[in-house]
Amino acid sequence: MSIAERLNQIRSRITDAAVKAGRDPQTVRLVAVSKTRPPEDLLAAYRAGQVVFGENYVQELTAKTAAITEPLEWHFIGHLQSNKAKYLAGLVTLIHSVDRLSLAEEISRQWGRLGRSCDVLVQVNIAGEATKSGTTEAGALHLVRAIAQLPNVRVRGLMTMPPLFDDPEGARPYFAELKRLSELIAAAAIPGVEMAELSMGMSGDFEAAIQEGATLVRVGTAIFGKR
Template identity: 75%
Template sequence: MSIAERLAEVREEIRTAALAAGRDPEGVRLVAVSKTRPAADVIDAFRAGQIIFGENYVQELRAKAPEVKKSVEWHFIGHLQSNKVRQIAGLVSMIHSVDRLSLAEEISRQWGRLSLSCDILVQVNISGEITKSGTTAENALQLVRDIAVLPNLRIRGLMTMPPFFDDPEAARPFFAGLRQLAELIDSEDIPGVEMKELSMGMSGDFEAAIGEGATLVRVGTAIFGERR
């Protein structure tokens, strides 16, 4: 199958999952995870109507973006080191993986140098796995409060990665936990903070994530095939 055909399948699966959950399919956006894929694949997906692409590695994004030369929207979804923020300042429209105050401060600093603002999501390690990045569910509210006072940032919501399960439904409680945490934070009415975005769900479990309120699903393999 071509990238365009797989993309159409994924879009239909997103639509079906949203309708099954009683949601408007327009409320779920697809982030095509293009890490390790060549620029040509990104261009193919763009020609098939895909706009948002997610990258995990700074150097790869820096090399790929100039090759694409299309009106795509880049999201950074991987673990981000503070000393590499400068390299993607102004290049990405959203960072999904802000998990500590020091990182947020550097993002604010680097975007401020360009007189721009960056949309961010706070990454929460909802499962508590030691191999996963993210603040804890217990510390998330305070982290949001601390970040909210920084200029040049807009907190738009939360992101998580659940444990891997053979049965996608097993991940549902983790998705529900992130939604409940977002609702708790939203109820605090912190100035400048929105909880409109929930970035959760990947190729194997995005239908369950949509059922629990995902607004951004990060899908790579189902669109581009196995990683190279």
């Protein structure tokens, strides 16, 4: 099956999941997770109508932005070291994985040099897994308040990676909890902060994520096939 055919299948499943949840399918965007994929795979997806691509590694993202001239929208979705933030400045539309104030400060500094602002999502480790990045659920509101003070960063929502389950229903409570947390933060009415985006759900569980409020689903294998 081609990348275009797989994309059409995913889009159809996104629409069905949104409709089932009583949501407008237009409120869910597909982020094609393109790590380790060659530029020609990304271009095949782009020609099939995919615009947003998510990369996990800074070096790979910068190489691809240099190689691809088409107007792709780049998101950074992986763990980001503060000393690498400078390489992303001006290249990415959204960083999904801000999990600490020191990183947000460096992002603000680097985008500030360009006279621009960077949209970010705060990554929350809802399950409290030691192997995953993310602020704690209890610390999320405090972190959002602190980031909101920075001049060149705008908090646009939250991101999470739940534990892996064979059954996508296993992840549903974590998606529901991130939605609840976003509503709590929205209710705090922090100046400059929007809870417009919820980045959650991957190839195995994105339908459950959509039903719980995801606005960005990160799908790689189901589009590009196994690595």
